Amino acid sequence: MSNLFHSPKTYAIKILCEYFFKSATYGSLDGIIVLMIWFYLSGLIIIIVGEINAFINEDHPKCE
Secondary structure (H helix, E strand, O other): OHHHHHHHHHHHHHHHHHHHOOOOOOHHHHHHHHHHHHHHHHHHHHHHHHHHHHHHHHHOOOOO
């Protein structure tokens, strides 16, 4: 399920890099900023998908 969220994230980072990070002067800083955004969005997606899975499993408990 998380792949559904990671694909748009990858596309959004690509667009961000193409349009906003064009400076040759601050190239390495731009890379760090993109990496930090990537980590933030990845963590956010993991938390959201975990909450969705917990909600789904709450409604359908396993046979005991």
